[in-house]
Amino acid sequence: MPSERANGVVERRRLFRANRATAVAEAAAGGPVEPVIGLGRLSGRLFWYQAPGKLVVVAGPYKDARDGDLALAHGLRHVTPD
């Protein structure tokens, strides 16, 4: 596994996504997930994934519970048809 002492927040987030976030999302969804990218005005600071009938948000340890709840709400807003 690459070093967690990577320079810069962006690099740390990239490593977190590559090494941990996807696995956490798959564990939560109980199967494979697809990243939600480019769907709308979602931030790159958290990680959204979808599986049939499911939306999963993975937040790093620097985020609090409210950030996660709100991120889930933002994700739902973008994957819910008008």
Next chain:
Amino acid sequence: MRIRILRGAREIGGSCVEVAYRGSRLVLDVGKPLSAGWDEEVSLPAVPGLSDGSDPSLAGVIISHPHLDHYGLIDQVDVRVPIYIGQEAVQLLAGSAFFSAAGVKVQPTGYLSDAVSLAIGAFTVTPYLMDHSGYDSYSLLIEAGGQRLFYTGDIRGHGRKASLFEKLIAHPPGDVDVLLCEGTHIRALPDQPTDDESPVVHQEEARTEWEVERSLAVRMGETEGAVCVVSSAQNIDRLVTVYRASRRAGRVLVTDLYTASVADSVGRSTIPQPGFEDYRVYVPNRQRVLVKTSGEFTRMDLVRGVRVFPEWLAEHRRKITLLQTSSAVPELLRFGALAGGLVVWSMWPGYLRDRSGVRLRSTLESAGVPLVFDHASGHASVPDLQRLVTALNPRAVVPIHTEGAARYARLFSDVAVRNDGEWWDA
């Protein structure tokens, strides 16, 4: 004093400048480039101590105004680095954060206030509250060692706070060595018209907020159904403009929850918000989903007593002005609120080429509802920039926030074009 533009010497957005004097450094703005996607991560420019707080010579970061292309990378700045920004700008960002996944929390060390100088490291920083479409925007005078840098930030002279621009022209700081001057409207290509050399002036650049107010009022008077203005919820000047136009036309303004929350968050009783006469709030589907799924139901307390629903909008469509996001338009069409109506695009026209803009145009075309453009730019026209440069009379004009750096020399005297990353002496 030494200066380097880290990003923005030849692009609009992503602005970041570093200033150094005798072992002390300041960073002006940490913007996200406009070319980056919403969920695209961009690294901070390489400034010692900025991302890890490891270098105490970094005295602070100053954010000129709350637009993403000036503050968008602030969440990557180490918490030990002092941050300075306008207080109402912080309140606006806090009020917006719920509605935008791209929002960030800013926890400043100190606040910028008009004409109140701050001592930060080896520098004296004097903010100048300025006219711009971004709320609580400042130009900055940076002084150290007898030298003076004036950073315009983003400015204009034709908005609702144009008097601030005129005040700066009338009473400019003297003895400015370097003017870092934004040039959003200075075109990169010679065949693109600019105010100075073409009688055909781009509509957006030439229009003032008052002209938009007047023309919106006329459109409202001539339109049988609802007039729906699509604008940014954070553009407080435009909210005031649309509210005033709506009242002139004898209509009731109906904003969304986002706009109402932002207006409430800045805490100014003069800004149209729930409780104002002829002001109602319709909460579109996406914002209802957001409130429901986040569980933050107290968000709706703000609109108690002024909230209206689809049936009311359809029934009163001849007497209302809607100020909503483009994503609300399909549902407004579905329940008949836009029958016989008009949609006014009141933002930068380039957004109409985005995916959501293309979708909006197609939806309206299918529904037979006309779409018109009525907007005033957030940035100064070339003649206003020339007035500013003449008033400040700096020893050097350095382009920033522009794609037309190479053309500055045709417009101003004593131009020094710099490259991203290049240090120079003031």
